[in-house]
């Protein structure tokens with residue numbers, strides 16, 4: 001059952017004892033480090049993010065699939081050198097990294113070397129290693145709605161900020177997509193998002209507003225153009 005933290009599992013986890021929780025990707029690195037040594041592993045990547053990272057590259061790229069790159073590879077190198085560029089000769093618009101709770105990064109930041117710190121600074125995250133490429137035709141509100149719908153479905157419902165917050169954000173996004181947005185929709189989205197970040201019990205609710213926050217940060221104009229002018 002979800003519970004308020006701290007204490008985190010590394011202090012008090014299974015049977016009340018300190019517990020290590022890592023995903024398969026992390027554990028898969030351990031044999032290589034034991035066999036080839038820490039210095040070898042540390043020689044790959046950036047000073048703050050060592051080693052490699054697996055991404056599921058997909059979306060509007062010519063070549064999609066699972067890739068493994070050294071930390072520090074830029075988003076542009078991944079999309080153009082590995083992914084073969086944008087499909088149908090369209091222009092790139094943004095990339096979404098980190099899975100459903102990640103953020104959207106606009107094309108102007110594609111030269112950013114990928115490591116944990118720079119993705120966080122851009123309002124996204126490494127997360128589960130998803131990398132979805134979007135082209136000029138993609139609506140950022142549609143993308144945000146897609147991820148919020150996922151979080152509405154996945155929320156376990158135990159705490160109100162996540163259970164109600166995701167649902168309310170979904171309703172606002174749906175209204176905006178019908179071009180029936182209201183004057184206060186943008187401030188309401190931000191208020192709900194920050195309340196969820198602060199008040200949700202677990203990582204799902206704390207991070208699920210990220211697609212909304214990041215698309216608002218970089219593509220606010222798109223939101224504004226879907227607000228119906230108030231009638232006097």
Ligand code: SF4
Nearest residue numbers: 157158159162202205
């Ligand atoms: S944040 Fe969401 S998923 Fe996590 S405990 Fe609260 S309702 Fe459940």
